[in-house]
Structures are given as structure tokens and as C-alpha cells.
Amino acid sequence: MRRSGPVLALLVGALGLSATPANARPVRVMSISECSDQLVLALADTKTITSVTWLSRDPEGSYMWRAAERVRINHGLAEEVVRDRPDLVIAGSYSTPATRALLLKLHYPLLVLDPANSFEDIRRQVRTVALALGEQGRGRGLIAHMDTALARLGSERSPPLRVAAWDGAGFSAAPGSLYDTLLRAAGARNVTADTQGRGGSTPEVEKLIATAPQLLVAGAPAFQRPALQTEVAHHPLVRRYWSDRTLIVPLSAYNCGTPFSADAALSLRDQMRAKLAEAKTSLPFARAPAP
Numbered sequence: 001m002r003r004s005g006p007v008l009a010l011l012v013g014a015l016g017l018s019a020t021p022a023n024a025r026p027v028r029v030m031s032i033s034e035c036s037d038q039l040v041l042a043l044a045d046t047k048t049i050t051s052v053t054w055l056s057r058d059p060e061g062s063y064m065w066r067a068a069e070r071v072r073i074n075h076g077l078a079e080e081v082v083r084d085r086p087d088l089v090i091a092g093s094y095s096t097p098a099t100r101a102l103l104l105k106l107h108y109p110l111l112v113l114d115p116a117n118s119f120e121d122i123r124r125q126v127r128t129v130a131l132a133l134g135e136q137g138r139g140r141g142l143i144a145h146m147d148t149a150l151a152r153l154g155s156e157r158s159p160p161l162r163v164a165a166w167d168g169a170g171f172s173a174a175p176g177s178l179y180d181t182l183l184r185a186a187g188a189r190n191v192t193a194d195t196q197g198r199g200g201s202t203p204e205v206e207k208l209i210a211t212a213p214q215l216l217v218a219g220a221p222a223f224q225r226p227a228l229q230t231e232v233a234h235h236p237l238v239r240r241y242w243s244d245r246t247l248i249v250p251l252s253a254y255n256c257g258t259p260f261s262a263d264a265a266l267s268l269r270d271q272m273r274a275k276l277a278e279a280k281t282s283l284p285f286a287r288a289p290a291p
Contacts, residue, residue: 025134026088026109032076032099033092034061035256036113039129040090041067042259043138050084061251063260078102088132116257117178119150119185126259142259149262153185153269160189161272164213166233171207172219178261179219179254185265188217188272205235208242212286214279215272216246219254241283247275 030050031040037056040049041064049071055061056068074080076096081089081103090111091100103110111132116122123143130139165173165183173179173190183190191211208216218233233246253264 026086026132028084028086029088029090029133030074030081030084030086031056031090032074032081033090033095033113035092035115035258036090036129037068038062038064038256038258038260039113039126040133041071042142043126043130043135044133045135046070048133050086051080059252061255063252063258078106081108090129090132115178117176118181118257119146119262122146122257122259122261125257146259146262149266150185153187153262153265156187158187160184160187161215161276162191162211162213163188163215163217163272164192164208164211165190166216166218173217173254177254178257181257182249182254182261182265182268183217185262186269186272188215188268190217205237208238209285212283213242214245214283215275216242217249217268217272218246219249219251241281244281245275245279247271 025048027048028050029040029044029048031037031052034053034055037052040052041056046067051072051074052068053076054073057065057073059065062068072084074084076091076099078099081099086108088109088111089103090113093112093114100110100112111129113125113129114121116125123146126139126142127136130136130142163183164171165179171192173183174193180190180193191213192207216238249264249268253261253268
């Protein structure tokens with residue numbers, strides 16, 4: 001059985017059950033999920049990171065891919081945890097379930113993070129990870145950076161842009177999702193969400209005609225692989241009315257909630273405004289939005 005000692009105390013402290021010594025911090029940290037990768041890379045000293053997942057090096061999906069190139073990678077396997085001998089493992093609640101179950105049986109110190117779908121979720125998660133790493137100062141700095149960006153977004157009040165959001169599974173950005181949070185922060189409303197459940201829905205040309213969004217916001221790689229959503233994107237009516245009203249949002253913007261999600265919202269706001277200003281095609285079937 002492993003002796004976890006001070007690391008378990010850190011995790012208990014993160015849950016608000018007891019105090020943690022200010023100088024207690026793990027010296028070998030391992031992340032085994034894509035979203036925890038980004039928080040570990042942003043908060044921990046590189047020399048304390050034993051490895052992060054291979055997904056962290058993907059520029060399309062990770063904000064921290066440059067930092068990830070400076071550390072070793074793993075594939076979320078229990079064998080790799082045994083090899084690296086970390087004194088703290090950080091994972092996501094929806095990733096590597098078999099590995100997490102085995103690590104608990106082996107008494108490895110494990111911090112499991114739920115998905116962050118709101119900026120308040122992100123604040124809470126940054127504080128938790130920063131405390132577990134003994135990097136509260138860095139955590140406060142990242143939260144302050146995010147809040148500054150959110151203040152910029154909130155300083156302007158204008159009617160929301162009406163958009164239809166796609167991701168790799170179809171119409172998306174359902175209410176309560178991180179994608180929806182990003183759109184709303186950027187000054188947009190996903191009109192296709194009015195007729196879909198939380199799980200999204202299959203792209204349909206009829207729905208685009210009925211909702212008449214000002215822009216199509218396509219989450220990469222929604223239009224880059226052969227699939228039903230690709231067929232809809234190439235439909236004659238979609239090409240006619242939205243070919244100059246479509247912009248691509250990188251997966252990194254909405255895949256994981258991080259302190260950089262507010263920067264993604266700022267970038268998306270500017271891109272949407274520029275795309276709308278450049279659009280030449282009118283939408284003759286669009287109705288005036290309800291007040």
C-alpha cells in the first residue's frame with residue numbers, strides 16, 4: 001500500500017474538511033485526462049509534472065499545447081501511473097474510469113474533477129487544483145486574468161447575435177453546456193437550442209430556415225470530416241445563404257473549462273462581429289426577433 005500522507009491531507013483540505021500546511025505540496029504530479037492536463041500545466045511547476053496525456057499536445061484541442069511539449073505524455077493507463085510513481089494523480093470524472101477504479105483500490109492519491117460548464121465552475125476548479133498543488137497564488141492570478149476578460153465582455157450591452165451552433169455531433173451548445181456559456185459570454189444566443197434538448201440534435205436544413213440564424217458557428221472539426229453535418233453544410237440552401245456567415249471555433253474553446261475560456265469568448269465575440277459585418281448575403285426569410 002502506498003503512503004500518501006501529506007497529499008491526502010491536501011485533498012481533504014481542498015474539500016474544506018481540514019486545513020493544509022502552506023508549504024505542503026506534491027512533488028510528482030500526473031494528469032490522466034485532457035481537461036485536467038490544462039489546469040496542471042497552467043498551475044504547476046514543470047519540474048513537478050511527471051506526465052500529462054497525449055491529447056494535451058494537440059493545438060486544436062488544448063490551450064496549453066506548447067507547455068505540454070516540455071513534459072512527458074501518458075495515455076491514461078494504470079501501468080503508466082505505476083511507472084511514474086506520482087504522489088498526486090488528477091483525473092476527470094468522465095475519463096479513464098477503469099484506471100481511476102484501479103488507482104483507488106491501490107490507494108493512489110487521486111483528485112477527480114467534474115466538467116466545468118460555467119465560469120463559476122472554472123473558478124472553483126482552479127481553486128481546488130491550485131490548493132492541491134500548493135500553488136494558491138498562481139490560482140488567484142489565473143482567476144484574476146479570467147475575471148478581467150469577463151469584465152471586458154460585460155462592459156458592452158447590445159442585443160445578442162442569433163447563431164446556430166454546430167459541433168462534431170450536430171446542433172449543439174445546449175443550455176447549461178460550456179459551449180452555450182461561451183456563446184452567451186461572447187454576446188450570442190444559440191437559436192437552435194430553443195428546439196432541442198440538452199443532448200443537442202441532428203442538423204437539419206429546415207431548422208436553419210425556420211430559425212434563420214445570423215451566423216453559423218461551427219465547432220471544429222464539425223465541417224472537416226464526412227458526416228451528416230458535413231452534408232448539411234454543403235446543402236445548396238446553406239451554401240447560398242450562409243457561406244459568408246459561417247465561422248469556425250477551435251475545439252480548445254469549448255472542450256474544457258479553463259481560465260482561458262474567457263479569452264476564447266473575447267476572441268469569438270470579435271470574430272462574430274467581423275463575420276457579420278463582412279456578410280453580403282441577406283436572409284429574406286428571417287423574421288424580426290421577438291423583444
